[in-house]
Amino acid sequence: MKRVMSSAASSSSARARPPAAVSTGVGSAEQPATSLRSAEPPAVIGDIAAKWTISASLDQVEVPKNMQTHERPMPLPFTINAWIMGKFFERRQYLGHGKSKVCYRLTDKLVLKLRDQRDPEPDLFRQLQATGVYTKVHASAQCQFGHETWHAWVVERAKPLDQILKDYPAASNVCIPGAVRAMLIAHLYNHILSDNALFNFGMVDGNVVIIDAGSRYGQPQLSKLRFTKKVMTPFWIKAQTLIHPATLKCYRQEWHVAGDDMATTLQTLETRWQELRSERRHLSVLNSLDERNSTTAKCPHVTSVIDSLDTDALDWLTQTYLWGEVAEYGPSSDGYTRRQDSNYTAAHKLEQLISETHGQRVHHCNNPAEDILDEAELKVILDAWKNDYEQWMRPEILNKTWSMTAQQWHQTLRRAFRSHLFQMVGSYEMAIFFVVAPFNNENLLVFRHCDNLEESKAYVRKKNANTRQA
Numbered sequence: 487m488k489r490v491m492s493s494a495a496s497s498s499s500a501r502a503r504p505p506a507a508v509s510t511g512v513g514s515a516e517q518p519a520t521s522l523r524s525a526e527p528p529a530v531i532g533d534i535a536a537k538w539t540i541s542a543s544l545d546q547v548e549v550p551k552n553m554q555t556h557e558r559p560m561p562l563p564f565t566i567n568a569w570i571m572g573k574f575f576e577r578r579q580y581l582g583h584g585k586s587k588v589c590y591r592l593t594d595k596l597v598l599k600l601r602d603q604r605d606p607e608p609d610l611f612r613q614l615q616a617t618g619v620y621t622k623v624h625a626s627a628q629c630q631f632g633h634e635t636w637h638a639w640v641v642e643r644a645k646p647l648d649q650i651l652k653d654y655p656a657a658s659n660v661c662i663p664g665a666v667r668a669m670l671i672a673h674l675y676n677h678i679l680s681d682n683a684l685f686n687f688g689m690v691d692g693n694v695v696i697i698d699a700g701s702r703y704g705q706p707q708l709s710k711l712r713f714t715k716k717v718m719t720p721f722w723i724k725a726q727t728l729i730h731p732a733t734l735k736c737y738r739q740e741w742h743v744a745g746d747d748m749a750t751t752l753q754t755l756e757t758r759w760q761e762l763r764s765e766r767r768h769l770s771v772l773n774s775l776d777e778r779n780s781t782t783a784k785c786p787h788v789t790s791v792i793d794s795l796d797t798d799a800l801d802w803l804t805q806t807y808l809w810g811e812v813a814e815y816g817p818s819s820d821g822y823t824r825r826q827d828s829n830y831t832a833a834h835k836l837e838q839l840i841s842e843t844h845g846q847r848v849h850h851c852n853n854p855a856e857d858i859l860d861e862a863e864l865k866v867i868l869d870a871w872k873n874d875y876e877q878w879m880r881p882e883i884l885n886k887t888w889s890m891t892a893q894q895w896h897q898t899l900r901r902a903f904r905s906h907l908f909q910m911v912g913s914y915e916m917a918i919f920f921v922v923a924p925f926n927n928e929n930l931l932v933f934r935h936c937d938n939l940e941e942s943k944a945y946v947r948k949k950n951a952n953t954r955q956a
């Protein structure tokens with residue numbers, strides 16, 4: 487049976503029956519294991535002998551694309567049954583996935599992470615556990631999924647910072663110092679996050695921890711100058727997709743005055759962090775965040791592309807367009823774009839640009855990730871998109887058009903379509919360009935450096951023709 491998740495679907499608390507083939511762990515066919523949904527995390531730390539297996543649940547709850555955390559097609563089912571740490575977990579639901587791992591919510595406090603090859607993360611997290619800036623690893627083992635062997639580990643569940651900030655922008659005053667402190671402590675132990683976007687940090691019990699180790703450990707220590715360039719500059723610019731540049735400027739300033747060297751800077755950050763944790767008003771915010779179940783759409787396209795974007799170009803894109811006036815425009819409850827009371831993040835705006843232009847390209851490209859469209863193909867797409875006005879034109883505008891002459895209607899339709907595209911990212915030309923060419927780093931640079939839309943289109947088309955000839 488297939489269902490589609492409406493909001494954050496939770497795992498079942500139904501009593502579970504272990505598969506006949508698996509020998510008894512905690513439960514048996516006669517004595518079903520009780521779901522651990524509301525139980526405390528087990529006290530056992532370390533690997534245990536029982537074999538770990540996962541299988542697709544018959545009751546699949548599919549997660550819509552906009553609620554997934556990454557664009558990569560899910561290599562495993564959304565809903566699984568699992569034998570982990572000698573216990574049976576029934577109908578456990580997808581929590582998130584990235585470029586390499588897949589995560590399920592095992593209980594309220596535990597997450598199962600899986601990768602199809604060995605991953606240094608569980609060992610690294612265990613080694614550096616005492617630092618307090620990594621999620622705690624409860625167990626790890628190989629895990630069978632049919633004939634496939636996966637590597638699996640169970641960690642404490644965190645609330646990813648990108649999800650916190652989308653629901654609660656004011657929490658940046660805790661998320662940013664917490665993430666910076668975590669990176670400084672990690673660096674002290676020669677670990678530098680390969681991707682330090684905020685979705686790779688999380689909050690657990692009012693503490694900011696690293697949830698994705700990445701691949702850069704055993705790194706040499708850096709001076710503050712080098713650390714600022716190599717680690718902090720990309721961090722600020724990626725954070726700018728979630729936090730307004732004016733707010734971020736204050737945190738950047740704090741970073742610069744925190745100390746001349748890494749040791750002093752860490753000391754300043756540590757003192758600041760302890761102050762924040764002891765201020766009751768911040769603590770109550772952090773605790774209430776723990777209970778929140780985010781139903782805000784994720785930004786899978788942005789997550790997938792962000793690490794490959796040139797930092798200057800991303801900085802330019804967010805500052806010039808995404809946080810502008812258009813940040814006020816987003817989908818209302820009926821799905822139509824309107825001016826809203828609260829701002830949409832730059833990540834939401836960019837997600838809309840990529841997903842809508844990609845959605846149009848998909849029907850006209852053999853390979854939407856690469857194809858460059860010619861002018862005739864572009865016209866076909868734009869005409870069809872414009873004429874599908876019931877999908878995008880606000881009903882209050884549409885209702886006013888019934889008494890119009892044919893000429894008035896065509897003018898209104900053209901104008902409304904232009905503003906619909908403009909409201910996506912603050913540039914009609916950019917929306918058109920990313921119908922012609924896929925959104926990626928190279929094409930973003932082309933659009934940035936060409937003088938106008940015509941020049942940008944001509945550039946990518948010429949390059950495409952040259953590549954085909956070669």
Ligand SMILES: Nc1ncnc2c1ncn2[C@@H]1O[C@H](COP(=O)(O)OP(=O)(O)O)[C@@H](O)[C@H]1O
Pocket residue numbers: 555581582583584585586587588589597621641642643644645646685686688697698699700
């Ligand atoms: N400990 C955790 N608690 C809650 N969610 C998590 C946890 N670890 C990972 N996730 C979710 O799963 C996603 C993918 O996990 P991650 O470790 O970042 O994998 P990848 O290395 O493939 O990016 C994260 O972006 C996050 O949304």
Ligand SMILES: [Mg+2]
Pocket residue numbers: 584585685686698
């Ligand atoms: Mg990740």
